[in-house]
Amino acid sequence: MQYWMLKSEPSAYSWDSLVKDGRTSWTGVRNHQAANNLRAMKQGDRGFFYHSNEGLAIVGVVEIVRETYPDPGDASGRFVTVDVAPLMPAKTPVTLTAIKATKALAELALVRQSRLSVSPVTAKEWRVLTKLAGIEA
Numbered sequence: 001m002q003y004w005m006l007k008s009e010p011s012a013y014s015w016d017s018l019v020k021d022g023r024t025s026w027t028g029v030r031n032h033q034a035a036n037n038l039r040a041m042k043q044g045d046r047g048f049f050y051h052s053n054e055g056l057a058i059v060g061v062v063e064i065v066r067e068t069y070p071d072p073g074d075a076s077g078r079f080v081t082v083d084v085a086p087l088m089p090a091k092t093p094v095t096l097t098a099i100k101a102t103k104a105l106a107e108l109a110l111v112r113q114s115r116l117s118v119s120p121v122t123a124k125e126w127r128v129l130t131k132l133a134g135i136e137a
Helices: 015-021 032-040 096-101 123-133
Strands: 003-008 046-051 057-070 080-095 118-121
Touching: 003 057, 003 123, 015 046, 015 057, 015 080, 032 080, 032 118, 046 080, 057 123, 080 096, 080 123, 096 123, 118 123
Parallel strands: 003 046
Antiparallel strands: 003 118, 046 057, 057 080
């Protein structure tokens, strides 16, 4: 199993929206590196749902429920999407400030490449972040 960080502005699509919908396509990714991360996702992988710009915190955990397929909003046909479903909310949202203050997370892609909307998370980083979030996922 691989782990991921998926970022969304809450005003565009929030954790609460995902919980209400039960599942969504992670569309609109137009950065090639982030799109390659989508292509690497496998069904059953897990990811953190991170509220970007507003909130700046991990607020939940998602599961990849459908592997990559063409993003219907991309007329060029170059970009892809995956489907995700909510697994559980973070008991304690993990803020960017807390992440940056945690030495074990210094190499986290969210810290090193903050503009990347979809990034990998190592198994070690996953364990640290789930502990900070007060969950077992």
